[in-house]
Amino acid sequence: MGEKAVPIMTVNHLNKQFGPGCEQCSRPERRILEKNYCRVCDTVYSCQNITFDLFPGEVLGIVGESGSGKSTLMRCLYFDQEVTSGEAYLQPYKEGRKNMFAESTQQKKYIRNHLMGKVYQNPVLGLRMNFSSIGNIAEKMIAAGNRNVAAMESRGSELLERVHIPVSRMKEAPKNFSGGMQQRVQIAKALSNNPPILLLDEVTTGLDLSVQANVLDLIKHLQRELSISMLLVSHDLGVIRMLADRTMVMLDGRVVEQGLTDQILEDPQHAYTQQLVHSLL
Structure with missing residues (x-):
């Protein structure tokens, strides 16, 4: 990847909160929270000021414990949830000049159906369980016109x-x-319109180890073959080590560290990342 590579996706200052916020928590610079939760008004700050780039053909791993905001971030990017604030630009969409979060519902549908595919942790969210497998793929293609x-x-x-x-x-x-076959059908559906970006949210959680390995091999193979850009969320550093070029570490809704995967695994800087890496050894 040359120095001058243009990101395929740029996300700036993405915030997602659940709740109204109050005196104690609504100003970021003086926010008093327990983890990412305000005890005064019960507001949860799931994503706080998330900023990153994703490059063409790159796999960016997002790692963190349960509740760190990884899946909320993915839901916001795929428009399963509205962001509270922030910007995201996609190079294949209007040459990366329009904040996709500010676009109309129709434009968001276009982005979702043509430029992104998503594989959910729970296949029930990504598939119609009573449709045929081929019908599931057709559904995504029909949505794209x-x-x-x-x-x-x-x-x-x-x-x-x-x-x-x-x-x-x-x-x-x-x-x-x-479960493993359901995930593979989801992957096929996500790829149906040749999207340049694939979002993978904890795709191997809950699968047997041998099945996990098959699904990860498949993802690795497809990524090489199609040079697709991927955002890969996992709480498992083994998965990240196998697939991700770069890694972003999240804790309590914030990014605490990001860099080349090898670097992060060999020389973690943040105390939380150090703890994660040691638990893998």
Whole structure:
């Protein structure tokens, strides 16, 4: 990656809070919180001033404990939740000149359907469990304006094959599949419109170790083959070590450290990162 690489995504000062805020917590410079929670008014500051770049073809890992704000960040980026404030720019969208959070609902749908794919930790959020697997892929393609049934069938079967779902089971509903297979169908669906950016939220949590390894291998393989940019959320440093070029460490809604993955694993600076790395050794 050259020095002059232009980020495919730039996020500036993203904030997401749940609750109104009060005297004690609403001014960032004098905010008094317990972790990311205000005891006076019960407001939770899930994401506080998150700023980062994602480069073309890069895997950026986001690591942190449960409640650190990683999944909230992903939900905001995919418009599953509204941000409280902040900006995000995508190079493939209006040449990176428009803050996507300030765009209309219609434009957000366009970004979500054409420029991003998301794989959820819980497949129920990413799939219709009673649709056929190929129907799930078609749904994402229809949302992006595709109306050609033959093209959708052929794209759907090509993607399912690529994620190792047997042809004989393409018409089967994901509710009959194992957790690992459901995640693979989600990955196929997320890739259906060739998005330049893929959001992966704890995709191996709750899977058996051997199944985890298969899913991670698949992600690694697809990333190399398609040179897609990925944001990869995990609480597992082993997953981050295997897949991420750079890593961002979150704690209590803030980014406490970011850098090259090797650097962060070999020479962690922040006390929390040190603790994480030591627990991996």
